[in-house]
Amino acid sequence: MKKRLPEKDRESPIGVFDSGIGGLTVVREMRRLLPEEDILYFGDTARLPYGSKSPELIKRYALEDASFLYERGVKIIVVACHSASSWALAEIKSSFPVPVVGVVEPGAKAALRATKKGKIGVIGTRATISSGSYERALKEKNKRVEIVAQPTPLFVPLVEEGFLNHQATRLICQEYLKVFFPEGIDTLLLGCTHYPLLKPLMEKLLPKKVKIIDASFETASEVERILRENNLRKKRGKGFLKIYLSDITPEFEKVAERFLGERPSAIFRATLREYQR
């Protein structure tokens, strides 16, 4: 962890990737916490979503995404996609000589700090839940914690369509969350970057005592810590944000603003090496 990189690397950008634009919720938190830092974001909108695809394919896509960032000289790689963090983190860590941060570990740590009864619920895409990555991350730190995991695949399209307060979303939310009621969880981990936008609705539907953990915020804190400990923090200036997408539609730009909380100033079309025939 304490690899000392050359001084100049402090000025290098942070690299973040996701299957699409949901990872911008992590960027949003980083922009607040690390306003001096430059950020390169890659969203693989040409092949999204990852959450319904197979582990082998997610691994291949994630390595290509990480290469795209690494070739642009980033000082740290943030895997802001729960499906990729669940299936490909070890491969990315062993493939690139920079620190690599996923979204699973920081969320799991925060959930363990929050829980009193040791009963934690986890929601995510099919790929994330079936990976068992959250169970592993939680159990590794506390063998006695009880975990209830539930895939909630309709949340991503509902969020992308802006159905945040719709009665249909409330019904689907009720259906998905009912598994947690007999279990008596006191902490719910949001295992997907899209889900923080449904947090207000979930708070209404869950018992008051249930604390909701947003992995996007926790991941940004973890990035701050790693940069600080490795003496990689940029100290001055106002950081830029460059967004690369492998496919661009007007909808992506609109939704990007919703996730980011600001209007993105620069969106570029990116060509993965795979696409260069």
Add this chain to the structure above:
Amino acid sequence: MKKRLPEKDRESPIGVFDSGIGGLTVVREMRRLLPEEDILYFGDTARLPYGSKSPELIKRYALEDASFLYERGVKIIVVACHSASSWALAEIKSSFPVPVVGVVEPGAKAALRATKKGKIGVIGTRATISSGSYERALKEKNKRVEIVAQPTPLFVPLVEEGFLNHQATRLICQEYLKVFFPEGIDTLLLGCTHYPLLKPLMEKLLPKKVKIIDASFETASEVERILRENNLRKKRGKGFLKIYLSDITPEFEKVAERFLGERPSAIFRATLREYQR
């Protein structure tokens, strides 16, 4: 249209492709109508869905999919994806020396036969609706027809999750279909292969006089006609169905059965040339 291909081509399979497994609704109708015919199906599950992606990208993907089938010696290419039919049909037709059938044209023809008042509603993915392909296909044959088009992007994930009779699906359906009520349409065109599974629900929500047109059935009839007119019908035997997917998950296999109406006997992982690094 009347290209005469060599006699042996009668024995060649029919090629069908889609962004995923929805196109199996077209295969289902073809298996009924053309039981002797062999069918090769390619579903680009590694990159699905197409409906939320850009026109340029849909064109590139569709040409790669069509090549995959053409290289395997198919006698006709069926583009069983509305987004690809909407954006890439002309390119595919000019690139391959076999007949090419999309799903837009057959559906449009059937809608014109069905309508009495000349007021037709169309629903589909964002890509299909924004392409204006149904408007063009309808207006080309009847300038005076009135068209109301509505994108319904949540229908695909709802169908894939099996939420066919859920109250949430009913609410979303009501929301999407309400645009048609003041318009007084008498015909509704289902511009996506997934939508026939929601037909029973839509029938309950729409006025009785509204006729629902399922492009999958119409496309199968069109394929039958083209094969017959080109003397390309296989005459004997029981046709096989070979399904190639660019990514395979247990969910795809389960959902494939729902679309196909039978258990698929053979699913193979396909490697597009793009993937051969």
